[in-house]
Amino acid sequence: MKGFDVGVVGTGYVGLVTGTCLSHLGHRVVCVDKDEERVRELESGRIPFYEPGLEDLVSRSVREERLSFAGPGSLAGLTGEADVLFIAVDTPQGEDGSADLSSVAAVARDIGRALSESETPSSKKRPLVVVNKSTVPVGSGDYVSMLIRDGLEEAGGGEANFLVASNPEFLREGSALYDSFFPDRIVAGADSREALDTLRALYEPVIEQGFPTELDPRPKVAVPFVTTDLVSAEMIKYAANAFLATKVSFTNEVANLCELVGADVSEVAYGIGLDERIGSRFLSAGIGWGGSCFPKDVAALRAVAREYDYEPFLLDATVAVNERQLKRVIAKLQRELHTLKGKRVALLGLSFKPNTDDLREAPSLKIARALNSLGARAVGYDPVAGKKAMELAANLKVVFDPYEALRGAHAAVVVTEWEEFRTLDLKKVSDLMEEPKVLVDGRNVLDPTLALQAGLFYRGFGRG
Numbered sequence: 001m002k003g004f005d006v007g008v009v010g011t012g013y014v015g016l017v018t019g020t021c022l023s024h025l026g027h028r029v030v031c032v033d034k035d036e037e038r039v040r041e042l043e044s045g046r047i048p049f050y051e052p053g054l055e056d057l058v059s060r061s062v063r064e065e066r067l068s069f070a071g072p073g074s075l076a077g078l079t080g081e082a083d084v085l086f087i088a089v090d091t092p093q094g095e096d097g098s099a100d101l102s103s104v105a106a107v108a109r110d111i112g113r114a115l116s117e118s119e120t121p122s123s124k125k126r127p128l129v130v131v132n133k134s135t136v137p138v139g140s141g142d143y144v145s146m147l148i149r150d151g152l153e154e155a156g157g158g159e160a161n162f163l164v165a166s167n168p169e170f171l172r173e174g175s176a177l178y179d180s181f182f183p184d185r186i187v188a189g190a191d192s193r194e195a196l197d198t199l200r201a202l203y204e205p206v207i208e209q210g211f212p213t214e215l216d217p218r219p220k221v222a223v224p225f226v227t228t229d230l231v232s233a234e235m236i237k238y239a240a241n242a243f244l245a246t247k248v249s250f251t252n253e254v255a256n257l258c259e260l261v262g263a264d265v266s267e268v269a270y271g272i273g274l275d276e277r278i279g280s281r282f283l284s285a286g287i288g289w290g291g292s293c294f295p296k297d298v299a300a301l302r303a304v305a306r307e308y309d310y311e312p313f314l315l316d317a318t319v320a321v322n323e324r325q326l327k328r329v330i331a332k333l334q335r336e337l338h339t340l341k342g343k344r345v346a347l348l349g350l351s352f353k354p355n356t357d358d359l360r361e362a363p364s365l366k367i368a369r370a371l372n373s374l375g376a377r378a379v380g381y382d383p384v385a386g387k388k389a390m391e392l393a394a395n396l397k398v399v400f401d402p403y404e405a406l407r408g409a410h411a412a413v414v415v416t417e418w419e420e421f422r423t424l425d426l427k428k429v430s431d432l433m434e435e436p437k438v439l440v441d442g443r444n445v446l447d448p449t450l451a452l453q454a455g456l457f458y459r460g461f462g463r464g
């Protein structure tokens with residue numbers, strides 16, 4: 001394969017994974033970040049976050065000279081060379097709930113300026129395809145086009161030889177490489193056939209599953225390549241995340257009813273999940289969702305609705321149910337411990353989900369804050385996110401061994417379903433804890449009978 005010249009702006013969870021995977025497919029990729037320290041770290045082979053398998057793949061692509069890194073100011077050169085330029089920068093939640101597009105806007109303007117300043121080799125048949133991979137609200141494609149033109153004008157003008165496309169990302173932190181090589185679908189939105197054809201050619205090896213990888217455990221089945229107009233692609237991303245968040249909140253609503261009537265939500269979820277129309281995934285009851293995507297994406301979709309004076313009842317309820325789940329953790333502790341003042345509570349798992357060190361909107365930090373305000377001492381353990389948590393949460397004592405967290409604790413909460421918590425030595429846990437030895441299983445991952453036999457006061461979610 002001849003391969004494309006690709007630029008990726010933003011080397012976070014999405015940008016770095018995207019750039020690395022594209023380089024593995026045979027494209028020549030330069031990943032750019034405004035954070036010089038991050039670029040230096042990447043150049044010396046260090047990955048700034050935890051993602052299984054990524055470090056090896058990055059170093060392989062760098063060694064084979066298909067992947068390199070560049071700091072701020074490198075866009076001019078890159079814009080001249082690249083066939084495709086991904087925008088993969090952060091779009092955090094703004095104060096009013098809407099997506100904060102300032103990073104995307106800054107990059108779009110920079111691209112415009114770079115287009116004005118750069119020289120495209122005569123060998124390149126262009127336009128440059130600028131691809132929004134960041135999660136951005138409906139209409140952002142046109143907004144990016146406008147800002148690129150603004151940047152171009154500001155820098156003295158030149159040929160506006162670019163197209164804008166949307167290519168939302170669906171990777172899950174913790175299995176990001178797998179999700180990139182074996183996605184359920186690739187969505188490409190553009191108002192130009194040429195941009196869609198370029199994206200199809202770029203992803204051809206993934207679509208046809210014809211690329212070298214030892215990650216390949218599945219029979220080769222072509223990956224659906226979904227092409228839409230710009231705004232529909234942008235909407236697909238928000239709708240997908242809002243649906244998944246709603247599915248979890250729905251399960252939690254059912255779990256709370258199960259607690260009232262004495263039913264077991266795990267059995268209920270199994271029973272309904274076998275219906276293909278429902279599907280068995282994302283039917284786990286517990287503390288609820290957090291993380292870098294669901295909270296801000298659901299908030300952004302609600303903000304879009306408000307822009308049109310539309311009341312998104314279902315999305316509002318999805319959020320309300322989720323917020324209530326966190327309060328239920330505290331309520332379960334209060335019911336058994338009565339007062340939380342002076343109590344030590346172990347938090348098992350701090351990252352917002354297993355196999356990542358991402359703490360953005362992590363339930364653990366909210367629980368720690370709530371415990372702190374009620375006079376309890378929260379002690380947290382996480383297999384990989386401990387150091388980051390220490391920097392972020394002053395009200396949380398972080399230790400680096402699960403049993404250390406449990407020593408002297410009056411209660412423990414399983415906050416994140418890391419695999420290692422499923423095999424905790426419950427007898428040892430019980431021996432280490434102080435009465436009344438309450439174990440709130442926030443992810444329903446432990447066996448209640450074994451916990452009770454070990455002398456722990458087990459409380460799950462929706463388990464009768």
Ligand SMILES: NC(=O)c1ccc[n+]([C@@H]2O[C@H](COP(=O)([O-])OP(=O)(O)OC[C@H]3O[C@@H](n4cnc5c(N)ncnc54)[C@H](O)[C@@H]3O)[C@@H](O)[C@H]2O)c1
Pocket residue numbers: 009010011012013014015032033034035038088089090091103106107133134135136169170171172173292293
């Ligand atoms: N993290 C996920 O699991 C995930 C999944 C799907 C989609 N997304 C979306 O992808 C986007 C990126 O998410 P992320 O988690 O990778 O973010 P992140 O915060 O981990 O990384 C963003 C990177 O962009 C860089 N950046 C910001 N402004 C820049 C600029 N002007 N020039 C160059 N670099 C710049 C930052 O320094 C940072 O390294 C967001 O819109 C997010 O919603 C994230």
